[in-house]
Amino acid sequence: MTVENLTAQDLSFLARPLYGFFSTAAGPVPPQPRPVWFEATTTGEVQLFTGADTPKVRQLRRDSRASLVVAAPVGERERWVSVTGPTTLEPEGAWALVECLAARYWDLDDPIRAHDLAQMRDEEWLRVIIQPETVRRYAM
Known part of the structure; x- marks a missing residue:
């Protein structure tokens, strides 16, 4: 397995609260x-x-791809960054990631969002x- 690294510019871009579009390998299914x-x-x-x-x-x-x-x-x-490779599924640390990303993407001082997180x-x-394994990127 060849591993390609994310650059410092990639990491800076990916640190922003942007949506990623996740796809699994689905064989004959698109x-x-x-x-x-x-x-x-x-x-x-990269984790989600x-x-x-x-x-x-x-x-x-x-x-797992x-x-x-x-x-x-x-x-x-x-500008975009695409990351492709094998995945692992881990229960450990999942709730901590949910909390971390909720704080990144939502204003948790908003009682509605705080309630949404509590329900999760x-x-x-x-x-x-x-x-x-493969990182592709484009920037103008």
């Missing part, structure tokens, strides 16, 4: 990208969370960790 919250780790992996009993988890148990594409929002110069506590979460 990919079905889903918007997700994510973070790039200090070790160069999902419910333990979701279609993406079932697919990743059959074929996945990709995440993150693009700059409308109004900014065109009762669900079973997994971390999906992508080990980048």
Whole structure:
């Protein structure tokens, strides 16, 4: 397995609260990208969370390959980063990731968002960790 590293510029871009579009390898079925919250780790992996009993988890148990594409929002110069590679599913640290990303993407001083996060506590979460094999990027 060849591993490609994310650059400092990639990590800076991925540190922003942008949506990533996550796709699993689906064999003969076309990919079905889903918007997700994510973070790039200090070790160069990309992680996100999902419910333990979701279609993406079932697919990743059959074929661990996945990709995440993150693009700059409308109004900014065109830029994107794509990470593709095998994944691992980890229950350890999943709730901490949910909390961390909720604080990144939501204003938790808003009582509605704080309530949304509290309701999520009762669900079973997994971390999906992508080990980048291929990193592609574009920036104008």
